[in-house]
Amino acid sequence: MQSLEVISINLWQILISLANLVILFLIVKKFLFKPVKKVLAQRQDVMDAQYSAAQEAQAQALADKDAWEHKMQSAKAEADAIMKDAASKAQIRGDRIVSDAREKADGIIRQAQTAAELERKKAEDGIKKEIVDVSAALTEKMLGREINAQDHREMIDSFIEGLGEDDGSDE
Numbered sequence: 001m002q003s004l005e006v007i008s009i010n011l012w013q014i015l016i017s018l019a020n021l022v023i024l025f026l027i028v029k030k031f032l033f034k035p036v037k038k039v040l041a042q043r044q045d046v047m048d049a050q051y052s053a054a055q056e057a058q059a060q061a062l063a064d065k066d067a068w069e070h071k072m073q074s075a076k077a078e079a080d081a082i083m084k085d086a087a088s089k090a091q092i093r094g095d096r097i098v099s100d101a102r103e104k105a106d107g108i109i110r111q112a113q114t115a116a117e118l119e120r121k122k123a124e125d126g127i128k129k130e131i132v133d134v135s136a137a138l139t140e141k142m143l144g145r146e147i148n149a150q151d152h153r154e155m156i157d158s159f160i161e162g163l164g165e166d167d168g169s170d171e
Helices: 002-007 011-143 149-170
Strands: none
Touching: 011 149
């Protein structure tokens, strides 16, 4: 019969155990569950704040990236404009240098032509004088007498002028 006492149900003991369980539940709920729930809520708030900060940072990064790309495009366009401007200025300057060089070369050529023409005229005048002197000396020897130098020069000059006109008409 001993075995039946161990198996018997005691209603008071069940009620006391239930009351202990309810009291223990209320104590755990008051001192443990609420603070743990409060800590979890705080952690959730911190995580939400970090998540929203991360989203804001990402949005800011995308905005900065767009602004950077826009600045890069405008910088590239500005660099292209500067290069085109420099190229056009270099072309204008090069054209001006070539034009100045051509003008100087033309001036040098005209000056050289003028100098050559002067030298040619000087040489012609020198040759005419020598021809006059030589022909006067020859004529003197041929005639055996001295003729007037002024008459002689006029005669030789008219002869040389006649030769100069004949040379000009052949060309």
